[in-house]
Amino acid sequence: MGQGPLKSVLHRLPILLPAGASLALWAAWLGWDQHRDVHPDGTTTGPYQAWQVIGLVLTLLVPLYWAASRQHTAAAVFGTTAGLTVAAYYDWSDDASGLFMVGVVLVMLGSLGATATASAVIAFARRDEPSPR
Template sequence: MISNRSLATRVVGIVVLAVASAACWWAWAAWDTTYQVDPVTGTTSGPYAGWQIAGCVLSLIVVTAVAGARLPVWVVVPTVTVAFTAAWAWTASSDTSGLWAVGAVMVACGTFLGAAVVAGCAVPVRWARRRLEA
């Protein structure tokens, strides 16, 4: 049975995790909505640069690993997936191509798989913390 204090701590942890997951998107990429056009070839790219995606992914890995060491994997994976995908979808839904829903499914699948791997790797840390606290 979970005590009220333990439950409150877990709920706060989940809320912080959701906000931090969404913040990874907002901090690195949500503000960049312009596509770049190569003046020579006319090729369009973007709107995100490689460094933005790398920073976003690395930040999300850190958030997920820390959460995985403190919360159960079955809580971490869906929380990270839903929060990050919702933040992404919020900005992507204004894209004029109309393909944002397809992208949202791809982001959700990738985030789910990545979060599962990272949070799963953090489980031994969580077990070690429990043994030290006992």
């Protein structure tokens, strides 16, 4: 009887790990930076710098690889996408214009396409490796 909750969590781990890692990595790389840069001509950029987004993408490859290399391709794709979408929604939802939803949808579509491609490449590459005995 004690095996039920543990088995349930272990069964969901392939999707929970990429989703949780995506949320945590968004917070680590992007969540702390809410300041827009104002240039001398009055234009604003930001709040994120390119190195922050690149760092997020590169570190997301670790949980994505973990799930995809274990034949959990769908969990890698949907877990990562769900985590990034929720993080973007939470981070940007204080925008009074309502246009933040456009950005959230773009994050969702972009992460869905990128993680699906990366997961397929990882799964394909791992399939060609001999299995350990």
